[in-house]
Amino acid sequence: MVLFKNSLFVCLSILVLGCANAQPKEVEEKMAYIERYRLLAVEEMERTGIPASIKLGQGLLESRWGTSDLARLANNHFGIKCGKDWSGEGYYKEDDDLNDKGELIKSCFRVYSHADQCYRDHSAFLMNPAKKERYGPLFELKRTDYRGWAEGLKKGGYATDPGYPAKLIKLIEDFDLHRYDEVSYQELLSEMGTLPTLTQPDSPEKTKPVLVVGIPQSTNDVKFIVAAENQTLKDIASKQYLSPKAIMHYNPHISGADVPLKAGIRVFLQSKPKSWRGEELFHKVRKGDLMIDISVLYAVDLDKLYIRNRMIHGQEPGENALVKIRGGKAKKQPALQSDQPNKKPTPLSTVPNQSATTSTAKPTVPLTPAQNNTSRPALQPIKVGTSASTDLASNNKPNPAANSTDPFSKSNPTAAPTTNNNSNNTILAPQYYQLIEGDTLEIVAQKFKTSVEGIKKLNNLAGNDCKAGTKIRVK
Structure with a gap:
């Protein structure tokens, strides 16, 4: 799907969709809230299955788009009360709690150091096994069924307001939040270009910037x-x-x-286990997914991932193939990016054609899900019993750039330039690469088994700057 590229365009679209009755300042504040927290909402959706539209919609509704005292002073965006299991600081305000005499008393709400902690605690709240009867049915719904989620939250007792589902659905539809239910963290991060700062600038009591980064x-x-x-x-x-x-x-x-x-x-910060411990059995490969990306997404040991799928380092799964992420060995290896994966790679004589139907012709630098997020879904986990085509990539043409060695494998840290199989004296044609967003010379050098200094010398580069779209010689 195509995302809107700037807030102005989104805002104008929203006005057309039904926000004309709202004050301009209010619309601007709501848009700023969505801009600030949408990446976190998508990340939580991929981690837990809670739709990003629901997360953002509830955040807007419960916190009055981040302007309520509870949000500004306690970083509590979802009205989560302390409860008997809470051992942290509390923020007290009148809500709907009564004493033995039926008199309204102040309720205790959880205080968080950072807004992102509240977003994650909201997920934990809905996924709490003790609340399975109330909210468990929600996780059986499709993540695109925001209407079902809105109704289910009310039925589970999340809010006492009988109009809660209608208000939540209206926010989602007015601001087109449901589009985030169909986008990956990778795609959204690529569009945004940087991580947001999750701070409350209008709160003098909370002046310290809060970033998504650095939190275990x-x-x-x-x-x-x-x-x-x-x-x-x-x-x-x-x-x-x-x-x-x-x-x-x-x-x-x-x-x-x-x-x-x-x-x-x-x-x-620690070694990865040999398999995924969640419910999903397979990962369905999207365009650009590499085995290293899948390893990072699911925190599964890369070597064991290759073994489980009967693959060798350097082989990469084709688009729409199913990569097994837990359990015993796959009955057969998934469809690969090339139909000749075991042959030595041959050098490219020109820049790969990015518009070609064989997407694997472009040398793809392995990135983490959060970096381009090159895979956090593109990364869609597949549950046991889910049907999906595993052979859509099998009709790809042979890829001359397919790499039969893992550029990040410690067992193969360096490799001599590949020569033509027919003659040891064949002079290799120059090999070029077109830089993509997030590339550094270190990453490119690692990918093509060369050195930064070598690349700089071939291209007469004085510095290490990398501009996306630039064609450079690598061999």
């Missing part, structure tokens, strides 16, 4: 943090009391301990 999280029982712009693995290792060697071992998707990272890259 976990997936598949593996701890990770999201890197800040220009952090390195060494920086993170020192703060997390890890050795550079250990953190490099945990993060084969990152090319070096001293390489400045792009904001949004997942950095794992």
